[in-house]
Amino acid sequence: MDVDEKHDRVIVHIDIDCFYAQVEMNKKPELRDVPMGIQQKNIVVTCNYPARARGVGKCMYITEAMQKCPELILVNGEDLADYRRVSAAVYSTLCETGSPVERLGMDENWLDVTQIVKLRIQELEGKKPELRGHTFGELSCDDCECTNNLIVGSIIAEELRNTIKEKFNLTTSAGISHNKLLSKMVGGKHxxxxxxxxxxxxxLNLLTDDMPPKSVPGIGRRTVEQLTAVHLDTLDQLRQASVENIVEAGILRPQALQLKKMAWGQDDSEVKMTGRPQSLGLEDRFMGLYNEAECKEKLSWLLDRLTQLIAEDGRKPTVIKVTVRDYYKDKLVKKFHKESRQGKISARLFNLDIQGNLAEESKIEILQITLGLLGKMIDFKDSFHITLMGLGVSNFLEQIEKKGSIKNFFISPKKEDGLPQSVPTAVVKRKNLFDESEETSSKKCKTLENENSPEKVDNVLHKALDNDRSQKTEPKSKSNNSSIQSFLRKQESYAVINPKNSNTENTFLKIIESKEDLGSEDDEEIISLKCPADYDPEVWNNLPIELKQELIASNKPSTSYKVESSEKDSLDNNSTDKETDENAYSDTEECPEGVDQQVFEQLPKEIRSELSKSMSKNTPSTKIPPKPHGSSSKASKPNKGNKKDTGAKSHSILSYFSRQK
Incomplete structure (x- = not known):
């Protein structure tokens, strides 16, 4: 197979030396020059270089490590909080270069410094750069002049390593190549x-013929088993094998092609910026749990640790998962076997206090949920032997609104990139666009009407928002004690503007006010949906247009509006307006049939009146004679196939208060 066609990239792989051990040595400098290992359970997961010089290795049992080095000092490393913080700080420092950075675990990072290399070469103005560090084999290329780029890359790698050492007192090793695979493999040579x-x-000097496939990063245990089944035990055999032979092992064709490329040292995968993790979790192994009380105690311990991770992350999860390993089930299948169950959980349970702790009632509820998930895998009435338990969360939300927020009725809970899926485009903090003079508003309206480009509409509206932020908002009116009004007060809201999916003329609702109302001699159109006096302006701006229209129509029946809209059903019809003009609102409205009495009594009088009039449209005007004694008090149900219009549209606010039959 031919070598890479393109060698125009420069990839740097940076690995922090004995990461856990260095973090502990920075906390206790006296451990720097003595053999020291990081203990997790009964294993030495890593150690410093003085301990490695005495024969101690990574992932070695403590008994074996102590035999090789009796003076070995062990430090408990089961709490990963400090390691995570240092890892995140190193990653943030590397991101300051402006280059793509991809994390690999807590101690490794890839950087694509190609653009920085190009700028450095321009600054050199033809001068030959000086190599930093070591080379593996001969530094040459028959197909292109990429070696000069790699030399400049070595200078940048040294600068990055020096920065990490100065800021965090951590030593690092680096590999520099034209792809991710070679840079990672060569970084450990010195x-x-x-x-x-x-x-x-x-x-090919790095990837020797007799090297097993498992030595190549990215080829896992399961893939190695499949390759061994078709007698592909070395990289040379993998290079000589046909794609069809690899596919016979049960490997898909695209993966088979990728395996052959990796065997030749080729890797065209990009360095992708690492985003925020999609899940957080941790596991714990132990000798055994044998009853429900012990399981609950371990879940409580895991939840406390997990809460620390959630506090550092800052997001709220909506899915929780429990993982478990039962030794008795392992004996049945004769291999390591883990089970997991997950379920939905309210994100509000993870509202943490200032110290990052859960409320006691929230913790109790979460433990009940996790214990229920565990009960789906373990029969507490039967014998069991749990040797591993894990707890994790996922499906995060960026922001959780207050429990009484009206936004929860209109915004989808599922979020992507920190925004609800229902949000189309830009999210703008909005107060009131219409506190300006009539002349300014008229000019804005004319500009919007004359511009057909959605982008221009968005720009004009953003300018209007910037101007309004400098002005004071109108004072809020006193709050009403009714329960439905409490949803429309003192809540945070955002207005969403999406002019891209419709023409300018159809995007905004135009309302023409009379000369007396405007206090001006010019009768011009303005864009206005002003908040009624009884409602909070910020929450009003977050309501759907249909609800605003209906509430305006019911709240100001005597105001003469001329409404223009692209939709036929944008406002109530003229007949409804005439009815509200002719009849004053009554404080003693009777609850219509089919409406919950308690909800109806708590509604504002305007909405009660509107609800009564709308429900009475389908009721005969003549009074119904009293029923004879002994007749059934239940009204006969109408035929489902011949339902009539109740006077409220499908998007009407009236539909929220009608009792479902």
């Missing part, structure tokens, strides 16, 4: 605290 450069011509 550890610790050093770096190595490899050119494309030396790829």
């Amino acid at each position: 550890k610790p605290d050093d770096q190595t450069v490899i050119s494309p011509s030396s790829a």
